[in-house]
Amino acid sequence: MxxxxxxxxxxxxxxxxxxxxxxxxxxxxxxxxxxxxxxxxxxxxxxxxxxxxxxxxxxxxxxxxxxxxxxxxxxxxxxFELGDYARLTVAAERGHLAAALDSIGIRRTLWTRLKRVWAKRLAESRSLAGALQRELARQRELRSAEAHGVARNRLRAPGS
Known part of the structure; x- marks a missing residue:
């Protein structure tokens, strides 16, 4: 060659x-x-x-x-869209990043690259950064509701 x-x-x-x-x-x-x-x-x-x-x-x-x-x-x-980035960011905040990455087949080294690429995109676009903030708030609310639902279900007696 x-x-x-x-x-x-x-x-x-x-x-x-x-x-x-x-x-x-x-x-x-x-x-x-x-x-x-x-x-x-x-x-x-x-x-x-x-x-x-x-x-x-x-x-x-x-x-x-x-x-x-x-x-x-x-x-x-x-x-890899804004919603994907927001979901993984919230998972990282809550200590669930490894499971979230595994569930969608993303390696940790790829996540590092994705974060760097997205950081640059966000720094270059105020509208994208604003959209991310809104999506992060939505994802945090969803994850909190899911966590409360799981906790509530654990408190119920079997068969109730």
Missing amino acids: EPVDLGVERYATVAAQLLERRAPRADVLRAHGLSEALFAEIERRWSVAMDDEDRRGGHALRDAYDVAYIKEWEAHRGP
């Missing part, structure tokens, strides 16, 4: 396909013209570059990686 130089966005796309395991690893790499050894070198190079940038206080490479990774993930899963 000829050497292939992947930009950070394409690297993120390949990484997402590999980590989401929708196809055998060898098939994914072959589809991108990569060998295992070449991809390992590309992965090492981008990891070092992102770590170096992070140490200098930058995050443009990581941000570009996250956006491309999420885009590839959403291309197969479907969009």
